[in-house]
Amino acid sequence: MVLAYCAEAIFTTSSRGTTIIRLGNYQFYLAHRSKQMPESYKRHWVCTRVRSRACRATIMTVGDQIVKYRNEHTHV
Numbered sequence: 001m002v003l004a005y006c007a008e009a010i011f012t013t014s015s016r017g018t019t020i021i022r023l024g025n026y027q028f029y030l031a032h033r034s035k036q037m038p039e040s041y042k043r044h045w046v047c048t049r050v051r052s053r054a055c056r057a058t059i060m061t062v063g064d065q066i067v068k069y070r071n072e073h074t075h076v
């Protein structure tokens with residue numbers, strides 16, 4: 001299933017060398033980076049404002065596809 005917002009999502013690397021997803025004005029980082037996971041594994045991303053703004057927005061990806069987007073930002 002290809003969702004409309006996938007076209008706007010950009011996988012990139014932050015200045016710290018961690019992988020992040022840019023989606024519109026928002027950025028997400030991996031919630032769990034404990035170990036290397038296969039590409040086929042579901043990965044859970046959280047908004048970078050999760051701590052500073054208690055943001056609840058999350059993304060789920062499989063490979064480079066976004067399969068779920070919980071668009072509940074507590075900020076602009």
Ligand SMILES: [Zn+2]
Pocket residue numbers: 026047048049050055056057072073074075
């Ligand atoms: Zn957010």
